[in-house]
Amino acid sequence: MNVEVFADPETLADAAADWIAKVLLDAHGERVSLGLSGGSTPGATYQRLRGMPAAWERVDAWLADERWVPHNHADSNGLMAEELLLSHVDATFYRPRWAPWLEPEESAAHYEAVLRSIHPTAGPDLVLLGIGTDGHTASLFPGTAALSIERRWYVANEVPHLDTWRLTASIPFLHRAQKVCFLVAGAEKAEALAAVAAGEDLPATLVANGVSDTTWLIDRAAAANLST
Numbered sequence: 001m002n003v004e005v006f007a008d009p010e011t012l013a014d015a016a017a018d019w020i021a022k023v024l025l026d027a028h029g030e031r032v033s034l035g036l037s038g039g040s041t042p043g044a045t046y047q048r049l050r051g052m053p054a055a056w057e058r059v060d061a062w063l064a065d066e067r068w069v070p071h072n073h074a075d076s077n078g079l080m081a082e083e084l085l086l087s088h089v090d091a092t093f094y095r096p097r098w099a100p101w102l103e104p105e106e107s108a109a110h111y112e113a114v115l116r117s118i119h120p121t122a123g124p125d126l127v128l129l130g131i132g133t134d135g136h137t138a139s140l141f142p143g144t145a146a147l148s149i150e151r152r153w154y155v156a157n158e159v160p161h162l163d164t165w166r167l168t169a170s171i172p173f174l175h176r177a178q179k180v181c182f183l184v185a186g187a188e189k190a191e192a193l194a195a196v197a198a199g200e201d202l203p204a205t206l207v208a209n210g211v212s213d214t215t216w217l218i219d220r221a222a223a224a225n226l227s228t
Contacts, residue, residue, distance in 0.1 A: 003216045005223045009041060009185040012219045016041075016183055017048035019217065023126050023179060024054040033119060034091070035064045035127035035169065035177070037138065038077030041185045042128055046085035059091035060118050062111075064127055065139035065168040066096050068104050068156075094118070096154075096167050104156035104165040111167065112154040123176025127169070127212075130183055135192045135202030137182070138174070139166030142203060146170060171203075175210035182208070187221040194225035 006012040024032050032055075036042065067075050078095040086093040096111040129137045139157050140146050146157035146168055153173035157166050174180065182204070184193055193216075196204045208214050 002214060003218065003223075003226070006217070006219050008221075009044060009219050012041065012183070012185055012217055013044035013048055016045040016181070016217050017052060019181070019215075020045070020049055020126070020128070021052040021054045024056075024059060027055070027058065027125065030058070032059050032126070033124040034059050034061045035124050035129075036061055036077070036081045036085075037064045037128050037130050037183075038067075038080055039130045039183075041130060041183045043080055043084050045128075045183060046081060050085045050088040054089075056089040056091045059089075060094065061086055061091045062094045062115060062118075063096065063167075064129060064174075065166055067139075068098070068107075068165040068167065070098055071095065104167060108154050108156040108167050112152060115153050115173070119176070123173070123178065125177070126179045126181065127174060127177045128181050128183060129174075129204075129207065131189060131192050131196065131204045133188055133192050135195060135200070135204050137204040137207050139168035140171065140203040140207070141166075147203060147206070171206055171210070174207050175212060177210075177212045180207065180210070180212045180214045182214070182216045182218075184216065184222045185219040187224060189218075189222045190224040193218065193222050197226055 066077050069075050097107045131137050141159050146155050149170040157168050
């Protein structure tokens, strides 16, 4: 694991925004595919990132996962990303379809087609992810069907213990990324982060063990259980 530890969530967000902006600028005129995640730690990063020069007009932004809710719902990852970042920059933002008459799998299949159209020959340049206290990442939860997907890039995933559906990038698609960056803050994530570092069979471990260049930007509280 390539791990960088910061004093607190604020310092982490500052450093993460700097790191992401550099990755975007290093594309040297090429279009850049940027996968975004939800959550408070990415949100704080997005607020800082929107004020940075990053050649946004070349960025194709999309969601690593989304809740099956309307676009204007407070729980929508897309709404959060739009309000904190994408309404402030010139990036092209792709969101999954939602309508009362659509099924989650219909939306996921359409979004997969969109993702394939913007990745005709290679995978994403950078995907931002987090982890949950149960070791999930994106909306790849332990014990759910999406973990066994082999060819699909984006799927609808039923999460029974939350009594909900999520849309999520699959492990095969995330493994196509050039770079994956996990942003993790808070003492409540320390146990899960240590389990991933130890190689336990968790969704975040499966994603992190791909061929992508994987970086973990974490705060001191989340790092509390890591061996030194």
